[in-house]
Amino acid sequence: MSITAQIVADSISSQGIRLSTLSLKYPRWIHAEFMTHRLFSRNASSSRAVPSKRLSALEREYPLWWGANIPGMQAGAKLSGEQAAKAKAAWDRMADACIEGVAELAALGLHKQWANRPLEWFTSISVLVSATSFDNFFGVRWHPDAQPEIQELARQMFSALHASAPRPLEPDQWHLPYVSADEEQALGLDTARRCSAARCARVSYLNHDGTAPNAAKDLDTFAKLAGDPNSPPRPLHASPMEHQATPDRLANPDHPESWQNPAQHGNFRGWRQYRKMLPREHIAKFTPPA
Structure with missing residues (x-):
């Protein structure tokens, strides 16, 4: 699992309003949740632009932890070691099957805007985000009710912003x-x-x-x-x-x-x-x- 946040540009106006741009990497399965935050300006890597062979070689992403299924949107306790290992093995088998299918589609000449889509659920996405306010995002996503991976993304973003000194403009x-x-x-x-x-x-x-x-x-x-x-x-x-x-x-x-x-x-x-x-x-x- 690779969830990262790095400052690309960080500025502050004479009115004390900070504008920050961060480069992010996170599992694509939380991208839809990230996209709901309307104060953000964003650009992201696209499956339509990356050759299938190169996309298949991307690092495989896994859940931060394997949690038990219970009613509601939050997981229960962690699966036992044996059950977690079986869950990871099943995850890998599904990913392997998708990679094999994508290779077959690419060999048939199908354009990557379709052929690459089955790879998205277990790979990462690179995102650039700029905003003058991140507080609502942190309040909603750095919260026990949020998906664990987006909680970790919020923590990484907060740490990057906290460690950076904005340039006065x-x-x-x-x-x-x-x-x-x-x-x-x-x-x-x-x-x-x-x-x-x-x-x-x-x-x-x-x-x-x-x-x-x-x-x-x-x-x-x-x-x-x-x-x-x-x-x-x-x-x-x-x-x-x-x-x-x-x-x-x-x-x-x-x-x-x-x-x-x-x-x-x-x-x-x-x-x-x-x-x-x-x-x-x-x-x-x-x-x-x-």
């Missing part, structure tokens, strides 16, 4: 995950924001093949996400542009919530999201295809 200074201050200076702000968005989209500073990022390739990725301004409009894949943000200014210093640009905060508080500065960042009126 003023308005027009930017929180840019996966882009260092030196790289931002070398690239310029506009390019740095785009590179950050591309890296957030793949949930990694590195490229998918493990090589170091290349700004030109990152800009190509950004163009695929945001579209070409010289081409006909098409839907943006805008969620990776939510992680980049700059502190908002107060319209009235005597009123702590009198922000100058509240419509650009999105799901943040006191921070202007890059996404909200882009044209066509959401579809206001949908017309079905002809």
